[in-house]
Amino acid sequence: QVQLVESGGGLVQPGGSLRLSCAASGFTFSRYYLCWVRQAPGKGLEWVADINSGGDMTYYADSVKGRFTISRDNAANTLYLQMSSLKPEDTALYWCARVAGRGAYDYRGQGTQVTVSS
Numbered sequence: 001q002v003q004l005v006e007s008g009g010g011l012v013q014p015g016g017s018l019r020l021s022c023a024a025s026g027f028t029f030s031r032y033y034l035c036w037v038r039q040a041p042g043k044g045l046e047w048v049a050d051i052n053s054g055g056d057m058t059y060y061a062d063s064v065k066g067r068f069t070i071s072r073d074n075a076a077n078t079l080y081l082q083m084s085s086l087k088p089e090d091t092a093l094y095w096c097a098r099v100a101g102r103g104a105y106d107y108r109g110q111g112t113q114v115t116v117s118s
Helices: none
Strands: 003-007 010-012 018-025 034-039 045-051 058-060 068-073 078-083 092-101 104-108 112-116
Touching (some): 018 092, 018 112, 034 104, 045 068, 045 092, 058 068, 078 092
Parallel strands (some): 010 112
Antiparallel strands (some): 003 018, 018 078, 034 045, 045 058, 068 078, 092 104, 092 112
């Protein structure tokens, strides 16, 4: 079955960096677009970034553009999110997910918490 397992979250000070990883299994990783989504306390789900199957096309939400970088390693079946210049408003639960169409996904992981606070 499809499994997505995130790691790398934690507590970081404003301005700091974190790298999230997502290990995938149960499907042909290299054939799918993938994404990162997040949900901050009391807010709705936000589509943070996505990447095409080959890894050469990316999309970012305006809120993270220039600070976050999505990438993938198809040989290792792993998705990444490099987050820099983190702000308190980046505090959220982050999930990786398999894209199932425009603005939709069909599977996601259990999530990893990112907290940006001094």
